[in-house]
Amino acid sequence: MIDPEIAAAVDLSRPPLTAAGIPARRAAGRVVTDAELTRGGTVTFTEEDADGVPVLVLRPAGSSGPPVLHVHGGGMVAGTRRSDLHVLAEWVSEAGVTLVSPEYRLAPEHPHPAPVQDCYRTLEWVHRAFGSPVVAGTSAGGGLAAAVTLMARDRGGPSVRGQLLMCPMLDDRCETPSSHQFLSGTTWVRSSNLTGWTALLGESRGGPDVSPYAAPARATHLSGLPPTYVDVGSVDVFRDEAVEYASRIWRAGGDAELHVWPGGCHGFDQLVPDAALSRRARSARIEWLRRLLH
Structure with missing residues (x-):
């Protein structure tokens, strides 16, 4: 069941994503304003070019901090470099990081490997410009962050200090119990997930030859990864693949922190940022960033 405070504030009647509905979903995306980015003057931002990939760079006002490359969500088919930043700009003001958000190419016009190539090119640029970053991402961006x-x-590089994966989209096979559990009544349902994966992979979705750089759950081993933070809501189609990804990192001897937020639907902290559950989730991420970076 979705947390009551969150359920009261989100539109659970929104129709699932279909291939025909991708243009409308893009047009309906939330527009993050300049005022939300600057957070009362505590954050500055610039539009820059990362070797051909447009990026938005957010810095603490009057200073710079350790870099975080954040990849936006949108089911592989929607979103811009401003997406998600109405909430994530607080990483800059509260954790003192320099945040870089790329505008990667979207499926289905640009299927795999175009999105991950853009994100990896951005990683190389960030590493040259600012040093070794944390790689973070939300939803589809969480999957791309894991792939990068x-x-x-x-x-063999560039070096990555950590990865922060929020409700990550990791597995094109869509075979986990949670991927079958949520057919309706939540913010991202099974049919929407199939639409996103099919846009990225076409007929190869779910087949034997999908690259782990498209669907990181396909990776044969998860050793040698940097410290990892994974979180997901309990009412999320991605719940079980996120838990399994963290578990596999542990089994490989790696460092992972996992949070499953009770009653959290997909993207709950972005949709209702002032809800008590959302504040807890956001605070836990910022604390992890502070421990890792400072």
């Missing part, structure tokens, strides 16, 4: 971290490990 795997690519960096497998290619």
Whole structure:
């Protein structure tokens, strides 16, 4: 059951995402204003070019901090470099980080590997410009963040200080119990998930030859990864794949912190940022960033 405070504030009647509905979903995306980015003057931002990828760079006013590369969500088919930052700008003001958000190419017009290539190019740029970053992401961006971290490990760099995966979209096979459990009545349902994965992968979705750089749950081993933070709501289609990803990192001898937020639907902290559950989730992430970076 969705947390009552969150359920009262979100529209649970929103129709599932379909291929035909992708343009409308993009058009309906939340517009994050300049005022939300600057958080009362505590944050400054610039639009920059990361080797051909447009990025938004947020810095603490009057200073700079350790870098975080954050990849926005949107089911692989929607979103911009401003997406999610109405909440995540607080990482800059409260944890003192420099946050870089890329505008990666979207499926289905740009299927795999275009999105992850853009994110990896941004990682290389961030590493040159600011040093070794934390790689973070929300939903589809969480999956891309995990994929970029795997690519960096497998290619021998750039170095990554940590990965922060929020309700990550990791597994195109959609076979976990939670991927079958939520068919309606929540913010991201099974049919929407299938639409997103199919847009990214086409007919290969769920087949034997999908790359772990498209679906990180496909990785054969998760050793050698940096410290990892994974969180997800209990009422989320991605719940079980997120828990399994953290568990596999532990089994490989790695460092992972896992939070399953009771009553949290997909994207609850973005949709209702002032809810008590959302504040707890956001506070836990900021505390992890502070421990890791400072």
